[in-house]
Amino acid sequence: MILFDVYPLFDITIEKGKGCHVWDDKGEEYLDLYGGHAVISIGHAHPHYVEAISNQVGKLGFYSNSVQNPLQKQLAKRLGEVCGYDNYQLFLINSGAEANENALKLASFHNGRTRVLSLEKAFHGRTSLAVEATNNPKIIAPINANGHVTYLPINDLEAWERELAKGDVCAVIIECIQGVGGIRMVTKEFYAGLRALCTKYNTVFICDEIQCGYGRSGKFFAHQWLMDSTADAPDMITVAKGICNGFPMGGVLISPKFAPVYGQLGTTFGGNHLACAGAIAVLDVMEQEHLVENAEKVGNHIVSRLKELQKEYPVITDVRGCGLMIGIELAVPYKEPRTRLVKEQHCFTGCAGTNVIRLLPPLCLTMQEADDFIERFKAVL
Structure with missing residues (x-):
């Protein structure tokens, strides 16, 4: 049997990692400004995380959700305290797509509707409704194209109000900082207006924080940059990626307006003992090492340095982002500079669209490592 070949791959085999660095099978070291697609939140092979995972798998890696799992309750309590949503409920699953799938399903159970509003250039996953x-029509199979979703422009509140006023919208789902969409942020005015309209028309308001959340923006959630009060909170918040630093896990934070019903949602692997132990360790490290604050500080420094480079190199047409989620828009396709960053400068980055280099490093990135990246990027420019 061979692998189903759907990924274009660099000819590099990564064997180990530490902090914001990884090493290939030839012993070559790389600076990691990609974080495994924003998944590595506290750094590769953090000793506290390794110890927590190792201890738990030595006792019990998995048992079903038919029995009590105190680790789930511990994680829910800790997460609520850290993110500021201690009155919300937590449903644990395995991935970001699954988180969005369950959030949209729960919204439809709540108001009985089937239509969804989503942003142009949105990315919410690869499962059925997500x-x-x-x-992106290239990844929507005919069996998934069921006419549930209307895509609308970012920050155009009038366009969204016209659709919401029809009274048939089940849910609005937005990334407050679009990842695949090129690091574009929702404005405060748009966010507040959309939140109010969802309340007015009995539409469920979902914030997809799978990539932009979990401390990456410099606040625990990106939408918290846009809120004036707790009244502006989403009805549901979806998380994954950084929640368990590489172990597959996702979650839906659900407001008190939703009452749980036995059997309404379910999962086999979600919230398993090993994942919960890892996720608790991630929160330990985030708090002890002040990684949310570090993301804001180091992210601001990178943006400032990139804007200085922009004055020197007009091939950089825009620099945008928040915390350690940064987009560098180029006047040329990203492919050559990104490839040269990997092959010549031994530095991993992400990408978006055709012209945007995307930075999604671990939240423990230091100022020195940030400056190191700038020098490597400058060499490519």
């Missing part, structure tokens, strides 16, 4: 809410 992929339909993703604005």
Whole structure:
């Protein structure tokens, strides 16, 4: 049997990692400004995380959700305290797509509707309804194209109000900082207006924080940059990626307005003992090492340095982002500079669209490592 070949791959085999660095099978070291696609939140092979995972798998890696799992309750309590949503409920699953799928399903149970509004250039996952809410026809199979979703422009509140006023919208789902969409942020005015309209028209308001959340923006959630009060909170918040530093896990934070019903949602692997132990360790490290604050500080420094480079190199047409989620828009396709960053400068980055280099490093990135990246990027420019 061979692998189903759907990924274009660099000819590099990564064997180990530490902090914001990884090493290939030839012993070559790379600076990691990609974080495994924003998944590595506290750094590769953090000793506290390794110890927590190792201890738990030595006792019990998995048992079903038919029995008590105190680790789930411990994680829910800790997460609520850290993120500021201690009155919300937590449903644990395995991935970001699954988180969005369950959030949209719960919204439809709540108001009985089937239509969804999503942003142009949105990316919400590759499962049934999540992929339909993703604005990329190349990855929506005919079986998924069921006409549930209307895509609307970012920050155009009038366009959204016209659709919401029809009274048939089940849910609005947005990334407050679009990842695949090129690091574009929702404005405070748009966010507040959309939140109010969802309340007015009995539409469920979902913030997809799978990539932009979990401390990456410099606040625990990106939408918290846009809120004036707790009245502006989303009805549901979806998380994954950084929640368990590489172990597959996702979650839905659900407001008190939703009452749970036995059997309404379910999962086999979600919230397993090993994942919960890892996720608790991630929160330990984030708090002890002040990684949310570090993301804001180091992210601001990188943006400032990139804007200085922009004055020197007009091939940089825009620099935007928040915390350690940064987009560098180029006047040329990203492919050559990104490839040269990997092959010549031994530095991993992400990408978006055709012209945007995307930075998604671990939240423990230091000022020295940030400056190191700038020098490597400058060499490519």
